[in-house]
Amino acid sequence: MPARELTTQQSPRKHPVGAAAVLAFLATLFCLAEPSLAYYPKKGDSAPHHGVRDARRKVIQGIDVSRWQGEIDWEKVKGAGTRFAFIKATEGGDHLDPNFRRNWAEAKRHGIPRSAYHFVWWCRSAKDQVRWIKKHIPRDPDALPPVLDVEWQNGSQCAKRISRQEALEKIEVMLKGLREHTGKKPVIYTDINFHEDILEGQYNDHPYWLRSTAAPLAKRYARDRWEFWQFTTTGRVPGITGDVDRNAFFGTEREFEAWRQGRFDIGTRTWHGGGPKTKVASRIPPATPAGLRAPKGAGGIKLKFAPPGRIPARTADNRDVERTGTVRRN
Template sequence: MARKRSSRTYLRLFAALLLVALIGGGWAWWDMHHWLPDRARFPVQGVEIGAADGEIDWHTVKGIGADFAYVDASASAFARDPRFVRNFAQARAAGLQAGAVHRYDPCQPADRQAANFVTTVPRDKALLPPVVELDMLADECPVKVGDAMVESELMTFLNQVETHTGKPVILKISQQFEARYAIANRIDRNLWLVRDRFQPDYAGRPWTLWTANSRLANEIADDGLRWVVVQP
């Protein structure tokens, strides 16, 4: 009889601990997806938007506190975000500062990628500095691309895009790209780093932009918004 009571006690204790864990996990999930950096600490905040976010109500984006929007524009040598023109125009009409993002592909020639970007993004002095997203690695390229070639081609791309826009490019570097190529300290450009909730330090020097929440829960995008802050 005592053994049965002891067994029931352990089962109740296990159930209680499981319930606490489930509640704690649920709260942590909710908190992470609704968390925003302190506005007093980071007064300028905004979003990155692309076709995967679906139809965007830009006035609502402005209403929840976005001051600017970076809009996904082009990728690799030929791809273009199908919603770029609409998103870009509507973001500006809603009163947000706007800029464009190119997703860089180390397997494709830099001049073709630059041509893709400059024919997609208008030349306009009012635009925010252009951004090149560095996340794809050259390890799976059909033709071998060495590390030195990745850096050399990237510089070609930057020079051509900067000639078009008249502004230095911002390097949006993922942790895996930086770990592979250590590019942040070899190319002197402002950095955009990515890490949910906690400030990133993987570049070895200060960042200018930070994706602080990659899936901010809201009424605008079902899968969450990429929420970005500016270093004050």
């Protein structure tokens, strides 16, 4: 229903308390809707969706880019608070993103952790694609683990849909190839349809990077956990002209840094050194207070303890059923 327009008889000047209340209410709604603006005030979204508000509240956020973002000013991208970047490197068995080398070098020069990703073509053999990956994706020790981008290529030259078994076999070969080449466990990127058709219940020890731009991931994927969320394709980031994909990391600062260093596996949530310290329960029972005195508040009476052999056994015959604390009473 459209709001009624104010007339001269309904001037806000005659109701200063009501106007102030309305303004306060609107400000509260704004804060509730976008509490994450304080994290990244320089970033935005040309078409924000309420369903992904939880992703915008994550402290560690990044982007993914390809040739379609044109020439990127990585200094401004860094200044906007970008914590990581997934950069397209290769596609199929014969395509190299023309902006990859520049984006790769510039992101590193400005101190942005970056990962290279390969876009899978189902029309090419897995071995051909692994050879192409090894030829063009650098074996950079300080790079983030690589990404295998698996989705259906609807509307492209390779619109072929293969069987689930064949798809999993190809994915297995390429995951193995990426890991052997970089020495790091790859991240799997996918969308809702491909995950449902092929990946549901598979590769649960690998980190997952999932796409959902209109709803929480839990409502779109049959998965217990995930590591990255691509929550919008219409993001706005200084240094990039037009729209760019924005992503959020599910984890703590410590986990993200340890993952970068190879000390924490975000896929299995296991530590390989330097993990959080936990208290180990002592196997030695605490000393008994025999011979000590009770606190002053309890009268300071010297404590007496019966030897273990003289403690009468409580049996069904000698229980006092009228006392509280007996088995039958409880």
